[in-house]
């Protein structure tokens with residue numbers, strides 16, 4: 001049974017430190033309107049979409065830092081961002097949006113939400129688990145910092161898959177399921193959100209895949225040249241080589257994990273040259289469960305990347321190549337939940 005829908009990554013180009021949120025939100029609305037012309041039902045925006053990627057900066061005051069976060073329990077009511085949710089409702093498009101969340105208790109999270117247009121509410125929230133970078137800035141004043149461990153607390157919501165209503169036609173609902181008949185692969189889409197660095201960790205994908213995930217969605221801010229954070233100090237690369245390498249790894253993890261977990265994926269980049277000097281890779285892409293790139297960004301600016309996907313294409317991988325129930329051998333995977341770092345075998 002075909003379960004088709006048209007989806008998009010809304011890639012967002014340069015945002016400077018002093019760019020007002022209202023200006024960014026207007027750009028996001030423009031992308032949503034383009035999506036509407038192409039009959040898109042679900043749009044994925046990047047990680048921390050609303051501002052420049054602020055964890056690269058050290059702030060003098062908490063007050064200034066707090067301007068980069070959304071406050072309050074419900075982002076759909078946030079004054080600056082409400083027009084985006086209003087437009088999504090009007091156009092009947094679901095959106096996945098990344099932002100800095102400051103909870104009423106004062107905790108900072110790197111967060112993503114799924115707003116359902118048919119329900120007119122947030123139906124799922126994810127808080128980034130794998131926070132890269134450092135707490136303290138690098139000593140080298142020319143280094144580009146990644147202070148996520150300073151500004152955010154690791155996500156406390158786990159990798160919770162969920163279903164989104166109103167995206168595919170003829171979805172089987174619990175009330176209409178016939179007794180004794182399998183409903184696997186027939187209901188509303190099974191979705192999962194991640195954020196940026198999470199995409200490099202196979203455990204995150206596998207936890208979703210164990211819940212039957214059919215589409216994984218994530219935004220990212222990936223530096224094009226982060227010499228202090230990754231790569232070899234002994235084998236320095238040119239900025240061009242470093243960007244190619246970063247793009248290669250981004251595609252590699254998306255394609256490989258989509259294939260190994262038999263799911264579609266949508267990645268959405270915050271990209272371009274922030275403040276004329278902080279370079280972020282582009283490369284937003286929609287990938288199939290067989291690991292093929294269905295469509296990808298051609299620019300390093302605001303761009304909508306669209307593809308029609310058929311969720312029934314996940315069945316081959318889930319029922320044959322990666323039929324977990326028949327082929328996984330959990331009695332041999334004990335180290336995964338027991339150990340964080342590497343323990344080598346004893347020396348000979």
Ligand code: CDV
Pocket residue numbers: 047132133146195196197198200220221222223226229
């Ligand atoms: N925002 C990120 O999580 N960025 C990381 C970089 C800094 C390692 C990433 O995985 O792309």
